[in-house]
Amino acid sequence: MVVMANHRRVGLWLIGAFGGVGSTVAMGLAAMSRGLTSTTGLVTAGPTTSRPDFDAPADFVIGGHDIRKSCFKESALGLNERSGIFTARMIEACSPDLQAWSENVQLGTVLQSNEAITAMASSGLPTAKHPREAIDRVQADLKAFQKKHDLEQVVVVNVASTEPPFVAGPEHQSLAALQAALSRVENPVLPASGIYAYAAMDLGLAYVNFTPSFGATSPAMNELALLKKVPYAGQDGKTGETLLKTVLAPMFAARNLKVHSWIGHNILGGGDGRVLNNPENKASKVKSKDASLPAILGYKPQSLVSIEYVESLDDWKTAWDHIHFEGFLGTKMAMQFTWQGCDSILAAPLVIDLARLALFARRQGQAGVMAEVACFFKSPLGTTEQDFFRQWKMFEEYLGRAARS
Amino acid sequence: MVVMANHRRVGLWLIGAFGGVGSTVAMGLAAMSRGLTSTTGLVTAGPTTSRPDFDAPADFVIGGHDIRKSCFKESALGLNERSGIFTARMIEACSPDLQAWSENVQLGTVLQSNEAITAMASSGLPTAKHPREAIDRVQADLKAFQKKHDLEQVVVVNVASTEPPFVAGPEHQSLAALQAALSRVENPVLPASGIYAYAAMDLGLAYVNFTPSFGATSPAMNELALLKKVPYAGQDGKTGETLLKTVLAPMFAARNLKVHSWIGHNILGGGDGRVLNNPENKASKVKSKDASLPAILGYKPQSLVSIEYVESLDDWKTAWDHIHFEGFLGTKMAMQFTWQGCDSILAAPLVIDLARLALFARRQGQAGVMAEVACFFKSPLGTTEQDFFRQWKMFEEYLGRAARS
């Protein structure tokens, strides 16, 4: 077809495809390519930014892994009914894409996951003796997807539930050491998130970790990225409370107001809330959320971040933050905020942004960690900058260079 | 005295000296020079900024105008008792300075003010037939102050109550036209705030307008500043709710989230609250508070800013803002914040900052509007930039240049 000749077709491979974020990404790409919704929420479509040659919504084909047997439409209908997002009419209109894309989703791996996650898995999940075997299977799935849809590029994005913390050992200090340990059966050298990251990079595919899970955070993985010439980015999408922290803390610093304490309580329902209710998984998240203040303020105020599962909130989240600070002449004052957002709706456009950015970077031959996209992440890789506005300036300058290239 | 030989002595002339902000400025300078309080709240003492050769707290002598007969100590004790700021002990320790400085305060002018302001005036206030006569008297006071204390420089800062709106006419389009009208008795060509501004600039003194009043906002005044080689800055100190608006709105813009409505309700007591309770004076303030959103977002959301006088709050203010915004796929979400601050405590250190900056600029030979200090103001003169972080970057770069000069 003539039209197709003018278009690259690209693949977006979602780890945890049928979750709230994955399903909203699918709804969003389908609805945008049909002109059923605006690009509101998409940073790469914002009026204030330069725009390099990004892939259009209609250029994307979605696939992915999930540990549950489901489909995008069912997941979208569930979100609509429980959380009031989308409309029944929009889901129906997007149904052809949702159904076609659901067929691209393969069963994933739960290697090294804990009970909070495996409890969600469907029966019949393939097992693997060791990471090497799991990587082989993931790579076979990725190659089949790319071939079947004749995709010029594929980007792999992790939007699965948060894993419990995984501590890197000596095997993660170099690629050689990691590769030597991949077939070890006892005490597997990689958790599920690492397996997907390795599989993607090793195939030369760009990789984005939108979760606080281990993913690609090690010298060994960085070596792999450079070797295979792939760009990668992470980690833990900055969508709500932490975004606000990194926006407000620079103001307190600029005004030389001394923050005594910053208390944040998050309540949320949905699948993400249920997994984070497990203390192990919560630990990964809280750590990621609590790191920004000292980096911005230059000292460590008393701080607390709690995350609690409140079933009735479904996919919605309310964060309450109380900031107690001292101004001139020892006077204590307070700021409080509440943030009432829908997690999937906040996260999905950023996932699409990052997919576009990583695909673009890959085409440009950029390799290794993408520090320029730090403004998207709670724990940005490749930089210690946590101040949102300094991150934003880095990003705008990057886009400007990219648009001119 | 040998010590004095090493030090410039500088004057800070406060219009509205005995108000909450003026008295807190006096308390702050006195307490800092005695080592009784830290520099928390002072931007020019912040850890993140370059520091040119600013005047030290102990270098300052305070004087000013007020329409009430009072003294700094009485005003400070009132703030302590009603609003719980400072301590009785600190006021006592600063008493010598407070009393000496109170003697430098002269009776001011209420020309063109409305009833909300004149109601506060003490009896025996000198009257003037026309602005020219009022200017002469103000200048005589300023010259006497500078001479008596042997001050190298004096900066005039307006911290008086907000005047009703004053509309510039053809007489404000050039200095010549303005000067020709200064002796007009009917329909005086300048309100009180303009008289002080003219008097200061005409004497070659740096001038800062910390209020939304008319002050130095006209081509004629700018001409005067350039002619007399004085730097000036304004207007309307950005201390609380508007500061937060200009910090948060850039985040919504960067994330391409569409703000549908931004509603802000401010409740406050104290003298400032009482004057702002008058619809005319409130109009000046609300206009100043409501301008930032369209400039930052690039479109005008529905917005509302209310200011209400709540007597029991004394010098404290609570702002509640409700921001209703749309994210991806048409989903509406909300952020709310409350800001509980003490107005005088927030404003006073910024007044000291601006005094230091204007004195420094004057020494450097800088003339005309100081657009670089836009981050201190709700309605910055000399720039249309409202985004706090872009303003901050301008300021940091200016300080960097200044520190190297």
Add this chain to the structure above:
Amino acid sequence: MVVMANHRRVGLWLIGAFGGVGSTVAMGLAAMSRGLTSTTGLVTAGPTTSRPDFDAPADFVIGGHDIRKSCFKESALGLNERSGIFTARMIEACSPDLQAWSENVQLGTVLQSNEAITAMASSGLPTAKHPREAIDRVQADLKAFQKKHDLEQVVVVNVASTEPPFVAGPEHQSLAALQAALSRVENPVLPASGIYAYAAMDLGLAYVNFTPSFGATSPAMNELALLKKVPYAGQDGKTGETLLKTVLAPMFAARNLKVHSWIGHNILGGGDGRVLNNPENKASKVKSKDASLPAILGYKPQSLVSIEYVESLDDWKTAWDHIHFEGFLGTKMAMQFTWQGCDSILAAPLVIDLARLALFARRQGQAGVMAEVACFFKSPLGTTEQDFFRQWKMFEEYLGRAARS
């Protein structure tokens, strides 16, 4: 039909039928009689109350007046789409009732209404020379409705938009005086809300005023009610912020905490919000909302109630209240709350409750003002009691007596 023989059938005649509240009442009765929704929100179905022989949802036939040509289904679909209440599926299932009931709705009157209301009126609205003529037409509509559906009883409930304030004159001091003035053309003696009230009572039908409009608030109308042996109740449904005031203020009183100020800001969209945006109509509402505190506390704290129209909120409302109070030893403390509710959803079940209560009272032969239902109203008729819990006790005792009767 045998089944019908066992059932009374009753009519609920809604003034302002196609508004948000009216349409939600229709949706609610239709959905409850089909078992599609629970009775949550219905006070007369609450677990804690005695339950006399109330009419069941399936016993109701709905009719009414509206100044717009519309239908319940369209109105319900609009609420669903804009405000996210109901589900498309539920509306479809209730469609037969909604359509049949829509045919019972007649064009109403706008006599004495102001522009905020007449702007909504459809063209072709019947006009009347004087109240007498309008009453005749309303009564003809009511009689036709009762006859057509063979209804044992009909209750008339005003859920129309708030009128501007209407001041009673000497003609409202006795029924004779009122009747003598009904045909006066100049300066009509009754506003629209009074016409409906008069029409209903004069026909012997129970009447409920769920709005702050004039309705049945005069000695003349009370005389009419007693003469015609009809019970009536009002006024202004207590659904959100005022409910909370009358719940919280008794606590401050009981604990002898002195309330210095109680500031309440309400933002809402929807049709109600649009009408209340008009200063005249808002005045009626604010007056009704601000009366409860002095009655409960025994003194008048500084208070403020604002209502602002925020288009993007649609049928949702957010109230923010700030309560500043003094405790022991002169210490000032604060409570703040936000209430995020959907106006139609909060009001509709109370309308059904009041319809059931008024129909029951009518059957019991109760005549005149129903002070026992004060807990439903912001400005209860027949009592000065504003404390919700004392009102509740009155109501529980009334239900207990009624259940035993």
Add this chain to the structure above:
Amino acid sequence: MVVMANHRRVGLWLIGAFGGVGSTVAMGLAAMSRGLTSTTGLVTAGPTTSRPDFDAPADFVIGGHDIRKSCFKESALGLNERSGIFTARMIEACSPDLQAWSENVQLGTVLQSNEAITAMASSGLPTAKHPREAIDRVQADLKAFQKKHDLEQVVVVNVASTEPPFVAGPEHQSLAALQAALSRVENPVLPASGIYAYAAMDLGLAYVNFTPSFGATSPAMNELALLKKVPYAGQDGKTGETLLKTVLAPMFAARNLKVHSWIGHNILGGGDGRVLNNPENKASKVKSKDASLPAILGYKPQSLVSIEYVESLDDWKTAWDHIHFEGFLGTKMAMQFTWQGCDSILAAPLVIDLARLALFARRQGQAGVMAEVACFFKSPLGTTEQDFFRQWKMFEEYLGRAARS
């Protein structure tokens, strides 16, 4: 002296006398008897209640136990400086009483307390082999106090830090069994709070437990109270968040609104906050705070109560509660509140109220548990009623009877 002949003099013996609550009680009684402060905050001085013959502030002499060596004045000055309550002038004026009363305070016991509490104890605290020995010492102190000041009556009120949970065993099922175990050295049969309660009741003194500690909660202690003809009341003063729960939950129940979740986060500093930061002590408190909802609503919503120590808040507390509820037609809505109170200021007047009530009851010959004062407590003894307004009605009726007696 003639004046004395007209006055009873009564003793108020505070366990934990030098803590924030105890010191504020002392300040309050001293300031009220000097006419330096109003009775705001005192329920027994409220305008709405009947007032039996209560003891006047000037009739009280204060004594108590504490595990720290300190004095009321030092404690009050600390509260003033850190938390901004009282004024330096008021403390000075009350100094004679504060110093005289401090001399009545004896060193207490830490038997069975945990490290969070013993860490605060001064050195040289007397030790006891078993509860019997500790009781003997406490009783000797009480008798000496009563004799020295010639007090007609003494009431003992526990305002000490919260103990870890203590589980009653078979020895607490009858007085005989308890008495038999009092001299047991291993595994002491009573914690500190029980020792004070036993000592007081056994001497025939009225007893109030204002804390969630074990105190007098057992059949054995009730037997003792009846035997010795003493009234007692408890437990855990209802001062802030829980008060609001028991005020708001009845509204949700009355309106048949279904509460899905009620999340409460409390942040506080001060001594109370520090002890509650210990998980054991917090457990006692959280249990007490979380019991009211099911009792009022008739079902158990998802609920969470957290208490976190935030040092910078000193004696101030902020509670944030998020209530997610369902209304008509399945619609979910939300209420949120924040409560910013000073713990000592809220608690102290209630302690004085309860002392007056218990002294009055003792004079009237009332023995056993005082269920009528349930409205003062989070976990009221003698009743399961948690609804504040039902409790209040019980209390008002009791006062009415008492005033007539």
